[in-house]
Amino acid sequence: MRRSLLFLFLLLVIQVACAPKTVKMVERAPHPTEAVSKEEEVAGPEGEEGKEGAQEAQGIKEEEVREEEVKIAAKGKVAAPETPSGSPLKDIHFDFDSYTIRAEDLRVLSEIGAWLREKKTIRLLIEGHCDERGTVEYNLILGQKRADAVRAYLVSLGVEGERLRTVSYGKERPIDPRHTEDAWAKNRRAHFEIER
């Protein structure tokens, strides 16, 4: 408990330190304030995590990174949607027209699974995406199948299903809008977002 109080205090310091910059930015773009208030929310569960112990060193590192993030946000750049540092979350990719998880991605998912088993309060949104070389309707379902395949694998690793929500974007939200093999490979993905 004492540790979490310290943690909150540190965050407060960070915010106070950044406050003037943020206020200045507000007139131009409301985004930085939003980013800062999100940090506050993240602090809640993270504070509780402290109870489990053996997190002290990591905790401090996290705060440093957060401070950096807040600064970036204050400069008006888009803050990464608060992926806690040290999180193993990263996109995994699929072959054309496939919703089978690739062998090389099983390791990524294992890390994510272990991380989720540890951080019991985190809930994930799993987005399934497709490349543009398919029909609209088929890709909508295919995207769902990709998200579902990832969810099923994480559940098989012991993550509670209620913490994992899926959504398909079909081919509607490419991460790379180019029409190249490279872009298509990037776009056939499952992407993770932390839900609040």
Add this chain to the structure above:
Amino acid sequence: MRLRPLLFLLILFLARPLEARIYLDVYAIGFRRVVVAAPPFRGPQERFGTDFAELLNKDLELTGFFVTTPFSLMDRRMLEEPEEKEHIRFEDWSSLGIELLSKARFREEGQDVIVEAFLYDVTEGSLIFAKRYRTKKDLWRSIVHRLSDDIVLAVTGERGITNLKILFVAEEGSSKEVYLSDIDGYMIKKLTSFGSITLSPCLSPDGSLLAYTSYKKGRPGLYVMDLRKRSDVYEDTTEGIKVPHLFLSNRTLVYSGAVGRSSGIFTLDLERRITTRLVGGDGIYTSASFTRDGKKMVFVSDMHGSPQVFLKNLENGEIRRITFSGSYNTSPAISPKGGLIAFVSKLEGNLEICLTDEDGKYMKVLTDGGMNDSPQFSPCGRYVIYSGRKAGASKIHLSLANGEMRRVLKLTGRGESQPRFFIGKED
């Protein structure tokens, strides 16, 4: 005869029963197009008469069944002769190679405009039909579309498509919204304004309900909107994806959905809120399309590994695989009359619109490269509409089902997709 509130159609007399003679067998492979002349309509304002005729010629060209005749080929006497048979000098028209002549005159009565049209077989020198049309002046285009459809009916034995509307999705920045337009790109109406991704629209037969998938509330939901009240009467935003395909009636929607291991094609009774699964499993099942009698359904599924087209006989429950060549055959549509099936096939890296029959034996590629998607047959089964892109924005294309007369429809000009024909009510 049906009387419509605004458009009165009066048949003065019929030269002969319509079924008696089919001038053009449009199902024949490589049919010959009929040479038609539709000179300016005679009436109080010359300009209006030219507008009428120009639109009629455009409509007739759009059908793909006719070769039209430029006004410049017609001399003064041809342009000024009255519309009745006794005044027509058929040898003049015939000397230009014209086979079919549409003569018309118009007059105004208060807010209304009245058109009297006469269609002649030039070769025989006989009257095919004479009809009178009446509507509000600002709806004059609907008269021309109607006349064009009647000409197609007289010549081919079936009504044309110029009175149909096109329902489609168009991009607006990063959003996608649903639009309804006349087939010639006029009277474009925006049906949704959610500032979000909205997809797969379909309209109920009476035009009052619009079903769609939208991300307007974040996660994708299946919605049914009452277009008169502009509000949703059905909403399903439970986890998973749901895609509407068509209305079997004004209360029964067909959609496909997937979440977890349960995936399939369903009917949804909107009044009783009952969902029935037509086909499904733990793979992908989507893009359902029905014959008009509701007895046959085509769909795509990866139940055998790769996406392939299947036909389900809903009377005996039999499911047959239709496509066997290639490893990516999706987005099927069956002709409302049965027989032909259009689908998208991945061929040499392109997505092509292909045609096959119910046995999967006949095969024809309609397109020539690019990314084509979402084929749909016209209600008469003679046309296929689809979206296509080679470079630049995706556009809506119209083609005769034999692959001839492919052309782009001029609609919004902004990335268009998922077109569907809608038999519009005359309003």
